[in-house]
Amino acid sequence: MADAVIVVALLLVAASATVAVATRDPMRQALVLSVLGVVLAVLFTVLQAPDVGLSQLAVCSALTPLLLMLAVRKVRRRGREREGER
Amino acid sequence: MNGWLLAATVGLAGGLGAALWGVATGPLRRRVVAQNLSTALACPSLLLLSQAYNRPSYVDLGLVLALLGPVGTLVFARLLADELAEDPPRAWGLTWTVAGLGAAAVTALCVATGPSRAMVKLLVIGALLISGNAIASRALSGGFRGVRGG
Amino acid sequence: MTRRTRLWVLLTGGAGLAALLVAACLRLPHFGGDRHPYGDRAVHASLTRHTANTVSSVNFDQRAFDTLGEMTILFAAVLGCVVLLRQTRDERRARPEPAEVARPVRRYALLVLPVALLSGLYIVAHGQLSPGGGFQGGVVAATALHLLYLGADYAALERVRPVGMYEVGDALASSAYVVTGIAGLIGGTAFLANTLLPYGTFNTLSSGGTVPLLNAAIGMEVACAVVVLLARFLDQAVEIEEESGR
Numbered sequence: 001m002a003d004a005v006i007v008v009a010l011l012l013v014a015a016s017a018t019v020a021v022a023t024r025d026p027m028r029q030a031l032v033l034s035v036l037g038v039v040l041a042v043l044f045t046v047l048q049a050p051d052v053g054l055s056q057l058a059v060c061s062a063l064t065p066l067l068l069m070l071a072v073r074k075v076r077r078r079g080r081e082r083e084g085e086r
Numbered sequence: 087m088n089g090w091l092l093a094a095t096v097g098l099a100g101g102l103g104a105a106l107w108g109v110a111t112g113p114l115r116r117r118v119v120a121q122n123l124s125t126a127l128a129c130p131s132l133l134l135l136s137q138a139y140n141r142p143s144y145v146d147l148g149l150v151l152a153l154l155g156p157v158g159t160l161v162f163a164r165l166l167a168d169e170l171a172e173d174p175p176r177a178w179g180l181t182w183t184v185a186g187l188g189a190a191a192v193t194a195l196c197v198a199t200g201p202s203r204a205m206v207k208l209l210v211i212g213a214l215l216i217s218g219n220a221i222a223s224r225a226l227s228g229g230f231r232g233v234r235g236g
Numbered sequence: 237m238t239r240r241t242r243l244w245v246l247l248t249g250g251a252g253l254a255a256l257l258v259a260a261c262l263r264l265p266h267f268g269g270d271r272h273p274y275g276d277r278a279v280h281a282s283l284t285r286h287t288a289n290t291v292s293s294v295n296f297d298q299r300a301f302d303t304l305g306e307m308t309i310l311f312a313a314v315l316g317c318v319v320l321l322r323q324t325r326d327e328r329r330a331r332p333e334p335a336e337v338a339r340p341v342r343r344y345a346l347l348v349l350p351v352a353l354l355s356g357l358y359i360v361a362h363g364q365l366s367p368g369g370g371f372q373g374g375v376v377a378a379t380a381l382h383l384l385y386l387g388a389d390y391a392a393l394e395r396v397r398p399v400g401m402y403e404v405g406d407a408l409a410s411s412a413y414v415v416t417g418i419a420g421l422i423g424g425t426a427f428l429a430n431t432l433l434p435y436g437t438f439n440t441l442s443s444g445g446t447v448p449l450l451n452a453a454i455g456m457e458v459a460c461a462v463v464v465l466l467a468r469f470l471d472q473a474v475e476i477e478e479e480s481g482r
Contacts, residue, residue, distance in 0.1 A: 005091060005135075008099045012106065019110040027166065031117050034158050035109050035124045039102060041147070042128055045135055050144050050367035051291040054359070057150050058375040061125065062157040066382070066466065069165040070473040081478060143366040146359065150372070153352045154379055160341070160386040214351070221344040229338035 009043040030068040037061060090138035093191070094131045101127035101184075115175035118162055118226050125155025126184045126219040130191035133208065137195055142204055145211065152211050156218030160225055167230035174227045181223045185216045286435040287444035288365045295369065296450040300428040303450070304413060307457055311410055314461045321468040327476045335389035345387020352380030360455035364444040370454030377455070378462035390474050399467045402460045409457035416449055 016036040023029040037060025044053035105127060108120025129151045136144030163170070192212035199205045237245075265271065282293030295303050323329060356377030363369030385393040417428035425431045428446075436443035 002091065005095045005098070008095055012098065012102055015103075016106050019106065023110070027169075028114070028117060031109050031121045031162065034121050034162075035102075035106055038124055038128045038151070038155075039106070041151075042098060042102070042131065042135075045132060045144060045147060048139070050141075050147055051289075051369065051372070054147055054150060054367050054372045055375075057147060057154065058372045058379070061151065061154040062161060062379045062382075063375060063462065063466075065158050066161045066165075067469055069161060070469045073165060074473045077473075078478070146367055149355060150359070150376055153348065153355055154376065156344075156348075157352075157379060157383060157386065160345070160383075164386055214348070217344065218348070221341055224338060225341045229341045231336065231338075 005046050006043075009039070009046045012039045013043050026072045027069065030065050030072070033068070034060065034065050037064065088138060090134050094134035094138055097127060097131040097134065097187075097191075101131070101187075113173065114166070114169055115173050118159070118166065118170065119175045119177040119180065119223070121162065122156075122159045122219065122222050122226065123180065123184050125151055125158065126181075126188060126215065129155065129211070129215050130188045133195055133211065134191055137198060145204070145207060149207070149211050149214075152215040152218060155215075156222040159222035163222065163225040164230050170226065171228070171231065176227060178223065181219060185219055188212065188215050188219070283438075285430060285445060285447075286438045287447055288439045289363065289367065289369075291367070292364045292369050292447055292451065293444065296363075296447045296454075297430045297445070300417070300430075300450060303454065304417065304428070307410060307413060307454060310458065310461050311406065314406070314465050317465055318468055321472050323471070323476050327478055329471075329475050330477055332390035332394075332474050334391065337387060337389070342387050345383045349380055349383045349387075352383065353377055356380055356455075356459070360451055361441065361448070363451040363455075364447045365439060365441070370451040371458050374455040374458030375462055378459045378466070381463060382466060385470065390470060393470075397463060397467065399464060402463045402467070406457055406460035406464060409453050409455075409460060413450060413453040413457070416446055416453065420446075 013036070016032065016039050020029060020032045020036050023032050037056060040060070041053040041056040044050070044056060102124060105120045105124035109117045109124070129148050132151060133145060133148040136142060136148070189212060192208055192215075196205045196208050199208060278294055278298065279290050281298055282290040285293060285297060287293040287297065356373045356375075358373070359368035359376060360370055360373030363373070381397065382393065384396060419432060420429040421427050423429075423432045430445040430447070433445045433449075435445050442448065
């Protein structure tokens, strides 16, 4: 039965990683990456590695989305300013 | 094999699977709601797993997720405020259902743990989880209306 | 080389690598077995040093030198980002616009900020007892500080976050880690050896020798590094804009 949880977690990781690759728009991809982070943390917990799971949660729940979204916003704003000048 | 592990498996497969489908397809308002609910569903699953494996120290993972999960949703709510303002998400029924599931899981765990410091910790995590989930939903549906480029 | 030739070289190399990988994987021990020679030795060493969390013992005691390398990597990465994201001559800094955030969200952010900071410190302090440690707790504490940006606005965050102090804190914490290691040298053993301090009682806060000290140093270093990194990103995204009409 313990194996069933591991299988479920592995399938979820595989599915979210595929969805992350298939999503093209960076802002939507940031949303999928946030879910991928949570699912990875669950996988690490199920494989009895809570330290790594805690690191994954700490980094991927708020920090990575914030960095990604700020970068996308900066790039988009620059693009809009350039178009406005033209 | 015990009931806690079964409950955690069902919660993960059903809840996180549905959240993944929601974040992969559909308009933006569905995706942000799905991201919000993914953390609200993963936290009780982690708490149930800690009971299933009989390792009380795994509860710290639930604590961090209950604290930082809503922060992640607030990041999206703030930085996607313009796009969400045109088409605000309205998913209060779903939010309260998930909150109820979380509360049920925390109550069951508290009953199993018995009165002790561990139970107080579980109650704190439950309170953080439900309040964070509700506030994040509120933020998604129009909490950042006066934010321009900030 | 034409594109075709390159593809053929890739396929040949890939086929050779695949053959080697399959041959190696067939000889691996089964997943989740009972025999863990390295794990047995690591757990035995950590129990001898009265450290309840074996992962922390491996990170900060048995392999403390590797953790020094990882800390240097983080430091260098943040340094690189600071250099890349600095304000250049053709950019100017505009005041961040004040934001109007809904009341419940603002109240939640201000209430949860101290709780999250405290949890970060708790995770750092209990690194040698339960899952956690310097890195995890440092990131949680740094993220908690940015609830002030998410719940209010950037001007509020800037008031409580003098970036210069955090840069100094980052450097100080990195030095503290190295100094703790040098103390081992001076004490007559080896760099970063865990033989100076008493090991304490198992499963209490003051156990494990130098593990709590190194935990604290890494926690402060990671928290300061993450705050500095986010400060640069936020400055670029929120404040700095190009000079118009150049």
